[in-house]
Amino acid sequence: MQLNSKVANAIRIALVGGAFTAAISSPVVLAAEEGADVERIQITGSRIKRTDLETATPVTVLSADDMAKQGFTTIQDALQNLTSTTGAMTTQEVHGFTPAASSISLRNAGASRTLTLIDGKRLNQYPKPAGGTDNFVDTANLPMEAVERIEVLQSGGSAVYGADAVGGVINIILKKDFDGAALKYRHGDTMEGGGMNDRIALSLGSSNEKGNVSTFIEFSSNEALQATDRENFGLHTDKVPHSDYSQYSSYGARIAGTGTGARSLSPQECTDGGFFWDDARSICGFDRSEWRDLEPESYRFISTTNFNYELSDDITFLGRLDFANAKSTTNFEPMAIDDYDINVSGDDLTVSYGDLMSKTFSKSTGLGGDFANATDGDYYYVRRLHEFDNRSGETNTNNYFFSAGLQGVLADEYDWDMSVNYGRTNVDVYRSGFATVGGMFDYITAGENGNSLLENMSDEDVEAASYSPFERAQSTQKNVQANITGMAFEMPDGDAMFAFGAEYTEQDYETESDSETQNGSVLTTGGSSGAGERDFWATYAELSVPLMDELTIAAALRYDHYSDFGGNLSPQVTVEYRPVDELLVRGSWSSVFRAPDMHRVYGDATNGFTTVIDFKQCQAMGGQPGVTNPDPTINEICNELHIDTTTGANKDLEAETGYTANIGAVWGGDSLEASIDLWEWKLDDMVSDISASTAAQEYDTYEDMITRDASGTITHINTVAQNLAYQKVRGIDLTAGYSWDFNDMGELRVNFNGTYILLSEGQLNPTSDVDDDIEDGGLPQYRANMIFTYFINDFETTLGAYHTARMHGVSYSSFIDDDEFSEEDLEVASQTKWNLTSAYNFTDNMKLTAGIVNLFDVGPNFDPTNTSWPHYPRSVYNARGREWFVEGEVKF
Template sequence: MKHKKLTLLISMLLGTTVLSTQAQNQDEEVQAGTVERIAVTGSRLRQVDMEGASPITVIDSEAIIASGFNNVGDALRASNFNSFGSWGGGTNNDWASQSTVSMKGAGAARTLVLLDGQRMAKSPVMDGGAANLNTLPMAAVERIEVLSDGASAIYGTDAMAGVINVILKKDFSGSEVSVRREQTSRSGGGDSYDFSFTTGFSDASSNFIMTWEHKQSDPISMNSRAYEAPYVVAGGDPGLMDDWRMIWEWGRTIVKSSDGSWAYQTPLMNDDCSVYNKDGQNAFIGPVSSLDYPDDRACLYDHSVAANMTSGSNQDNILVIYNRELTPDIRLSARTYWANNRSTDVSAPVPGTIIFPHDLPSYTTAAGHTLRAVNQGDRIYYRFDSAGDRVAKHHDQILDFLVSLEGETSWGFWESALSVNRYGRFTWGTGYLYTDAVVGLIGQFDEDSNTFVGWDPRDPDSAVPGGAAANVDKYSKARAVDFSMGAGFDLLELPAGFVSAYLGASARKEHFLSDIDSLTKAGKIFGGSGGAGGEGDRTAKAVYTEIGVPLLDDLELNIAGRYDHYSDFGSTFNPQLGLRYTPLSNLLIRASYGEGFRAPTLADLYRGPTQGWYTITNYPLCYETEGEDIAGCTRRDSLYVDIGGNDKLDAETSKTTNIGVVWDINDAVSLTADFWELKIDNIITQLSPALISYTQAQLWQAADAAGVPRPSVSELFPNTSITFLPNGRIQSMAITTSNRGFEEKRGIDVQLRGRLSTDFGEFRADLGLSHITRFKRSQTVQTNMQELELGINEIGRIGSPSDRVNLTLNYRLGDHSLTYYGNFISSQKNKELDDSNNWIVANQVGSMVTHNLSYQLDLPWQGKVAIGVNNLTDEDPRFDKWGAYSRNLYSVHGRSMYLSYTQSF
């Protein structure tokens, strides 16, 4: 009865959850008087109970669909386990087509994603550090098993925060066609269309299944969302840059250096910036000044008039699975998986910095615009709007092949598997500009004719000549070949049962390549990334073991250990211990401790110089300004930051602890609660630009207090630098990937499930809560003055909500099913010290609840029709005082309605 109740506990799943195949089989075996051992995520031992020493949550594919999701990525991103959110697609970067999951807010690279227990292909777009969930065909998924515990002792690298194991359908007879159309309630795009076809057969010794899935989605334009448009804060001054939100400085602004002030000035002496607007677009705004830099005058640019918020995509996935019983004791499995994703990313016209090659005088154009004089070496921040939008067409392809053999013997079982996967990406970008050609096209003023000859970037009516146009080509690929083999057997018999063991070994070969056209690599393209991810190879070999010891009838010990050797950074050993105690037939108490690691990606090691655009708080300027405090600094500068790799990186290490209970309150209600703690050391990081700025200010403050020369931040962080203009504005910043600092997280996951059967239908409820109590990222740096620890508890701050909640309610009566799905994200607040040294709220975003509703009708001819609405109340993201919001946490789609039909044959 104990095993049966634990199985039923796992079976009460989200919404319209059905029993998983394994749980059904186990329950049937229990009723028949025999017990079949099964394999579950997080253990290589075959065991009777699905609930072990580590917590596992099972989400059925039908529950995912009933909750309103039509792909794996969106379902996992909305999960309460995805505490701080994760990337789900966007524009203006290479990640437009990607989707990830980040358990415990630890980052996508620290959540291992498996496909039927084998590593899913890593995306080279994300530097080979995470899997792209957008490439998974939802129609082929049977269920998802979520292990919310570290598991490096079982699976090796990346399994620090948890494991996502996507289980595919294995046994399917007949054919099924499904179509779905989803439409947003707002104009501006976001509509989608899905089609899938599945067919298969089974006989006494084999089964075959093939799935083809096609998805199309339209882009969402920025100008269709009012919150993407620039605005002035309530009571603000439109003449102050500080009071504008959602706007770029990069419009038309001269950086004047000849007088030594490096002040921003507009190119126009008798007009406002609106004269730069063409074709009815009101993109240029100004001139504006700045509280931080009162002599500045700048023309700002509204990039929302041209860009998209999401990319348009066209995806195809084909999956083929074949299983055959070669002998009564030996089984062959083969799987081929192909994904082809095409996406289009439309970004605003290129921003660039042009250095004037010679002096240009002030003069008045034929249209009456008086232009400001510039000297050789002066610069202009220039938005190349006349050159058109930047358009990047991304083409992602995955090919994944797996073949495995497993068998039963008189002494136990054995298994072996060979997997080969390759992920390739090619990008074709247009609308960019060749920097040398742009500078060469700048004309001269002809004194004799009193006219300007050639292109004048100061003149609103002087368009960029076509000879400066350039394309950007990018290619990247990640390839992995993995072979593993192992065996499980009983070692000896104790009074409480058999000691079971598993012994295995694996070898993996990885290759990574990221390259870009030579002009972009040399930094000669305006609007390009300026670099590539590099190229590298590695081999990784491992041996691992796991032992299950029944200490008492109701107490079981699990011990696991794994030794990994990498050809580039060395070796690591990671142990794991777990206890499972059942003092009552309906109560399970469990505890686990494990150590883990994450190997540096090949891009981390060999990345070439790249650039990223950041808005950075200028802490050093606040320190230099009398009467201002570093902690409360609000001065912000925008600039490109250079980022590079480091071939001397070591692996990250982690320690995880979990203590939990599983309680079958009665036959219809169950409760699961797990308290966990995660600490990650030696973090592989590209130090945040904000931290570099903050550290430099702290170093200056400490040096001044000690009466010693001010050190540069590069003395603490090698190959890292920050430079300033004479007026204190940040001019440049360079960062190198490094091992530095640690991260601590602590929280509790709760799952409450219930069901009630009545004469007028069946009711089910599922509540999932993840509450994080601590999240601290810290670094200790040693100077010749003192030791500084840089870091605070960030839980509850903007971007790090303390609570995520999922609630699913389902009602079924005969052929009718109604499902409600609610998703809650808690509010977030940033605090700072006021003049009286008291902590006050400086910035905050409110909590949010979204509601999904769906209705499904089972038709008598093996058909199903469903209608639903997602985000019923049409919630917008939650914004901070700057008008910014987290794309990892909040969706921009708004309310959408869908209709789907499925026909089985």
């Protein structure tokens, strides 16, 4: 014992004396696992093991039991319902670059600035960036059944975890030492149809005196939720009644241009051709809702295995092996084209595609005689190619993760661990329902007279012009890390504790579309390609010192060095003051940073397409943005102008840097628990690429990014990532919990959580106006949850209320200055969703649970300013409606 004490003292002097120096000079790393068999445990937000669960930085804990009681099916469901979640990317994004992946945004920081971990270890980034630009961690394929709890650090954590921990940290803690077997089956469905889901989960574990192996396997399937499954989106409801600014697509079948006299379809011809006659505008339009998915069909298989083996009394070998396979299929409406120019001059009719190809016909007979009576001028077909069927995408994802390491106790006083970790994600995307530029030109110009696009194509012609694009993407992450924590030195009022560690990581990614897509030779789609690699090392140190019995001050310092942009030093200071045992007053300040997205640094130009309002041309033509106009050309420009977009990479990007701060208090009594926290974060030099819609609206500032045709109409918008922006967000968190014990009548527990955003502002570049996110629209100012849980004997029931505040519509700032609209006309209504679940334990080994999600069938709440389908904020709401589920569990 005396020898151990001397060794401990020697280690203590060496580690504490060199820790902070090494934190800014050394290269190798960290991660301490939670120790189930020791008194001190590690809480997300610090590497130091401690006995107190409440810390200087606020942490929300969701246990597996909590998630089950509230009716959540997936980790994504649980995270979306946190009050600190301000938005989410979900599989509703059927038109986006990542329709098979999900993520969340904490504190309005964005998914790419929210760090996600499993057992304190970083997860591999999804290789296909959101929006073609932003890297993120996919939460769709994380294992629900293997989760013990989720800890959400609602503050920045760069001084502890490095980059990306700006809005917060999500740390998913997996179950350890499971013994036995359990089988669980859950079936759910929506009341209105569509979206049926099933999940089967098998848990297996075996233990002996030396260790444990636990395996968790789950398979889930989700039926597609189609727009026709919902009254608000079904057949002939593309113009949803809740949105005055929604309308049918003008891309049905017609001829537009500067001249007159070209053929137009009658209402009967329009409907006979498979289109929809829009009486309001007297044009042959198209009902997109008939063809769209609100949520895709998907299948997922997830397997997680944890193992640990005691090599000696002080050393344990442990590791984890994960595999996930997912398949997701999305459908949306057929292609809409207006790409081929037609010039009428005298008796000649010339069809062309830019400068690449052209062919001339006789005006009287060419293209089915559509232009026989047309005056000289420039024309083009506006056409929805429904003969090609849905544009569909099948996304196949494989995730792999392996971790192996050692953990133990040194000199009876110091907990240490080290590990090697490897993660890889493969994504293959196969698409259908597309045509090549050349294939459609060959069809239009076939033979002596060509073909009219006002007439339907034959199956043979469709097959000849069709093309099936594909994309393959892969990302990998290799990591080595080590950590040690324990007592630094003794103080009169307690022990000073420290943590010290380092890590080394290599990341790479590659994404490549097929050559035709990359060349821009496929109609209505673009490709995202690029490849790059980076490595970084980091070292850190933490020290927690009890200055007196009631007061503890802690400091952390971390240095990260990236191969592609240099280094960053992140300090953190926290204070904990306990005037009485029940009350904790806390405060923290931390520097945060975020490394540039790899795709923004190494990606090739991303070609895409979008719909914008051409504000400049709309006003020049006498139209009003967002308002229906009887002139189809003006209406298109003022409502749904289809344009090409290009987003470029920038190899000279630097890190985004800023701070996060928190001050608050926590009360913990026998029955009442409560907390209040005031928090703020700010980032400078944020990477920004101006959105196409913003550039079109603020055309004076961004005219150099815009390409217009001879008439002055936007055809293309090009953006390049730059360190231009800043963002600051401030808010208040409130939590409270109270329990009543009714003895033989059971127990009632009530929990409240709320987040109120006081400020969210930013600047796209140093010369632009400061944007108020709350005022400009699209951001709910507060969210609040109230959970009631009642237990009696073997029965329990939970009623949860999830409230999202009223908010301004996403285009509120564009309409509010118009006297025609009041503020109420431009707002998204508030929503309170209720979930009810009940469970009964028949025996210790058999349990039945049933519930209703969205008990009163509320939402989605439509945005009256959003002219884009489905006209509600998909990052906040969904269209599933009321759902029911039943779940049975048997343990062996």
